[in-house]
Amino acid sequence: MTKKSFLANPSNKQAFINLLAEQMTKADKAVEHAKGDADYKICMSACLHAKEKPTAVVAEDSDVFQLLTHHANIADKDFIMVTSKQTVCVTTLAKKLDPLLSGALLFLHAFSGCDTTSRPYGIGKVSVLKKYAELERCSSIFMSPSSSKAEIERAGEDALLIIYGCTTSLSLDSARVDKFQQKVGTATQYVSPEKLPPTSDAAIFHSHRAYHQVQAWCGNDLPAEEWGWTTSPSGLYPVKMSQPSAPDRLLKIMR
Template sequence: MKPMYTCASIAILNTLQRAAPDRLEPMLRGSISSNGKLHCRLGTQYLRTQPIRNSSTLLCDAILSDDNFLQHATQNHQLVVTGENDMPTQVSKGRKSPRLDLASTHEEADILIIQQAIHLAKEDPESHVRVVCDDTDVFALLAYYYLSEKLQSSLTMQSPIMGRSCIDVKETARKYSAIVPELLALHALTGCDSVAATYGIGKTKAIAMARKGYTLDQLGKPLANIVEVTEQATAFMGACYGITTPTSSMTKIRQKLWAQQTGKSTAAPKLCSLPPTTEAFEQNVRRAHHQVAHWYSALSGDPPTNAAVEHGWEADDTNKCLIPRNMEDGVTYAPEHILKLVRCGCTSERACRGGKCGCMGRQLPCTMFCTCGGGTACSNPFNITESATDHADIPDDSDEANDRAMNVDDEDDE
């Protein structure tokens, strides 16, 4: 009988624990990644374990510190736990040892799942590897690496929700072998866990463009020039919107679509149906480029050295996280004469911090025409730097300023 390997999530184990605490399957071989993904080889016996906590770190520590459980569960099985350390810990017959061959400094759980699933498939070509997961990123990675690594073992992906279909990754990679080599790039550009999707442009349309010959072979390549990457991505996304005329500007594509849609109807088209501007699209391409570069290095021990803050992300030191950058510093959200048409009347100590601010509510920066003055005391997160727009030639109380500013009569923050 072929051995069966399964990847399941902690949520599934929690459900099993509540439903049948005396019949929780032990692990013949497995690993727990940093966000709680558990890889295990199914056994034929059932053991009882302690209740599983939500924190993956606490879970890993709890498993590795439970000597009685490990001694009993690993007599005939191997358990590999991947926690915060770069090197997973293997437990066999109660004895713990490091797994040097599985050491990795990658932090993404999706990548850790792929590393160990592909490792199992390579180690035992006669095995059947089953991944219990609903994540589309994981599916794209499985299909890509199944083909690129020329695997032969059976590999399937099954949803943790009962009643949903089971995907045959082996058959998928074989059937779509023409586009699988660029699957990671087109998946990232059209929306993944770390890259925003574009309204109306889904995977089906992206695959159709790939079949027509539009390529993204530069996206994610460490040595690729970001300008060439952006130009290639612009041509690809332009084709997805139906614009096949060569252009390096998403703003021009946006203008063409606006003209087409307004020419067919007197009603203004929905702004969400239009592509992003060039400045906003460039940041999304940088994020996709950064993500795909990590995916391409999934089977290596270390991720690429390119910094996230140089690829469409900003460091939030207060919350210790990364936030997506909308546009480069100094780029205005709208032309200057448009910004001067709207001004708020916020006068509180925390001016423009709440949603009642007319400028913030429209995702526009405050200016010197606003009651708050748009200076350092203003808390509007959409404010632009003084160097980005030149207001020095128009004093605050001039007739020209008053004529060009429209008071929106916004309510105060407080």
């Protein structure tokens, strides 16, 4: 079978991890199993080693890169990340980055889409990073372990309004109407709904999942079921919205 099919089976995947760990231990290599977020475990282990000696993290995952950049200490010894295409000195990058951007990286990465969170349609990572100063207040709420759900939901909606360039709108729902009217007034063809900002309802669950991921990257484990996820037989499944996609009277005539 293909590698993808083989690793899609959780039992196969765990057995393969156990086999690798066993062989590496026999070769006198230190092995640690991550019970939670593996990316966070890799990052914190690397940061611990970097305090004492030159350290290289070999990975292709952008999540690992963001975590290393955020958590790296500028006093660390030579600390690098190696990918198949390039080698980056994390220590040098941490020294040169604006502290405001460095402190907001985890929020910006999770909120604009990562392994466990959705990516807002048509919004690129670079465009979000460029708005880090405008998103400072929202970032501070998502980075705080003591923020309430109400604060997170409001900050998440404000962040999406900034990201979509709808700062004059009071809510995402009103921003959707404004954007739709603008596009219909100038479009020569069908206006795709996905090009509009998300609804306020959908934004709540996106914000919950982003906060859950940011806190996990900060070492604060929260119950996923309380933060935008529901349990299914195959594992966790994201809650997309609590309201119907359209009024009942409209859904009855649509085919």
